[in-house]
Amino acid sequence: MPDRNTPETTAPERLRIVIAEDHYLVREGTRRLLEDTGEVDVVAAVGTAGELLDAVERFRLDAVIADIRMPPDHHTEGITAAHSIRARHPDIGVVVLSQHANEQYAFALFQRGTDGLAYLLKERIGELDQLLRALREVSAGRSVIDPRIVEVLVGSHIRTTDSPLAQLTRRELDVLRQMAQGMNNRTIAESLSLSESTIEKHVNSTFAKLCLAEESQLHRRVTAVLTYLRHGPTGPA
Structure with a gap:
């Protein structure tokens, strides 16, 4: 029988998220990696910023992961979506992924405030601890910036x-x-x-x-x- 005097440990509540990434293999691979941790429920995986905003309205979420560049123009749709989500749903955190450490993207993302936002390099998808930490931080209203992007910003100025x-x-x-x-x-x-x-x-x-x-x-x-x-x-x- 279990020791009644031993305090029970409660596992952290699973995060409910949406993934927005137009590349199918990257999107589904990220979904599988995160769900296999047992810490995340991916309630939707979409390919455009419009679909992301629609999913945010339809589901109860803790956070979203969005690529910076998505259809239709492959410019900064992810950043625009992040600002819209934070304005309409301040309880939902946003992790934005970029292929490159770009200081202009960083400024565009954080210029309206930093709470609930993260800017990570896409290579962090394979570093689950880093990605999960970012999701936890933004869902709690805090912010995260990739260390490599920090180095670019510091070196630039x-x-x-x-x-x-x-x-x-x-x-x-x-x-x-x-x-x-x-x-x-x-x-x-x-x-x-x-x-x-x-x-x-x-x-x-x-x-x-x-x-x-x-x-x-x-x-x-x-x-x-x-x-x-x-x-x-x-x-x-």
Whole structure:
């Protein structure tokens, strides 16, 4: 008989999602990989942004996965759909997948806010832990940005003299890179072989230099990355 004194462990509730991807093999392969984990119910798998928006209206969902480029124009239909979904259904998270680490796509996706949004490279489909984590994060209203995209953003603007990055020390840049990858202060401290209190000082200094308010409701890691874009050559005037 089971020990009555042993607390029962409750498995996390399965996420209900829709996959939007116009390539059939990628779409069905992603569906099978996710459903095989036992953590996800794929209630629909569609090939266009229009079908995605229709599915969002018909089903109760936690999150969606959308390719950036879909019919009819194969431009940024996934980003447009993500904005529409977040505006109409703020309780549904959106993971947007891209073939390339493109900073303009990142800015377009996050320019209206970062809550409930993730931008990952398509290669993460094969890294189920990363993809599942992103789905969990956006369904909880948080945000995720692929570490490789962070490197592109940092590398693109690190030499821009009028960028806020010019004010940061090398150590603050190290901390910022890891914050943008979703690491907390304890994990950053372990990675950089520093104390957690030292990391906290670097974090506070970084946010002060980037003019990010303590009370901001946005995901501050991603907000810091967006600051580069707003002040860089590709950001808005």
